Amino acid sequence: MKKLLVFLPxxxxxxxxxxxxxQLGKDTQYMPSALIxxxxxxxxxxxLETNQIVKNxxxxxxxxxxxxxxxxxxxxxxxxxxxxxxxxxxxxxxxIDYKDETDAAIKWLQDRGNPYTHVLLDELxxxxxxxxxxGAPETFVVDSKGIVVYRHQGVVDATxxxxxxxxxx
Numbered sequence: 001m002k003k004l005l006v007f008l009p010x011x012x013x014x015x016x017x018x019x020x021x022x023q024l025g026k027d028t029q030y031m032p033s034a035l036i037x038x039x040x041x042x043x044x045x046x047x048l049e050t051n052q053i054v055k056n057x058x059x060x061x062x063x064x065x066x067x068x069x070x071x072x073x074x075x076x077x078x079x080x081x082x083x084x085x086x087x088x089x090x091x092x093x094x095x096i097d098y099k100d101e102t103d104a105a106i107k108w109l110q111d112r113g114n115p116y117t118h119v120l121l122d123e124l125x126x127x128x129x130x131x132x133x134x135g136a137p138e139t140f141v142v143d144s145k146g147i148v149v150y151r152h153q154g155v156v157d158a159t160x161x162x163x164x165x166x167x168x169x
């Protein structure tokens with residue numbers, strides 16, 4: 001029995017090493033979402049430009065992106081130029097100004113340009129909770145049937161867009 005106890009730390013080490021080995025090579029940026037392959041949650045947010053409430057039926061009819069951003073978010077500043085380039089390619093992007101101040105958002109878009117077909121305000125973050133957002137920037141692909149088909153947490157750039165556009169059908 002004492003001989004078995006001597007080998008116990010070795011067995012524990014081997015088990016832990018196996019677990020760590022299995023985790024090697026996994027995408028650390030991948031964030032699963034309970035919404036994948038499910039309808040977009042109910043939207044009822046104020047449009048920044050019109051002050052009108054926008055619901056699901058007021059969103060684009062074809063596939064589109066939903067991008068959660070904020071003026072307080074350094075990574076959102078990094079991805080903004082790429083979102084502008086996507087909008088110039090006629091990619092519809094619904095911007096959700098997430099937990100932000102309206103005046104700051106207006107100034108941000110005036111200074112940097114507006115890549116969004118709609119800019120909706122989620123000042124309290126309630127819609128973000130419904131979408132499972134953990135921070136900004138976070139971008140979702142919604143297909144033409146209103147189904148969430150992809151989620152990306154972090155900056156959207158050319159490399160990320162290559163993956164996203166595969167879902168953009």
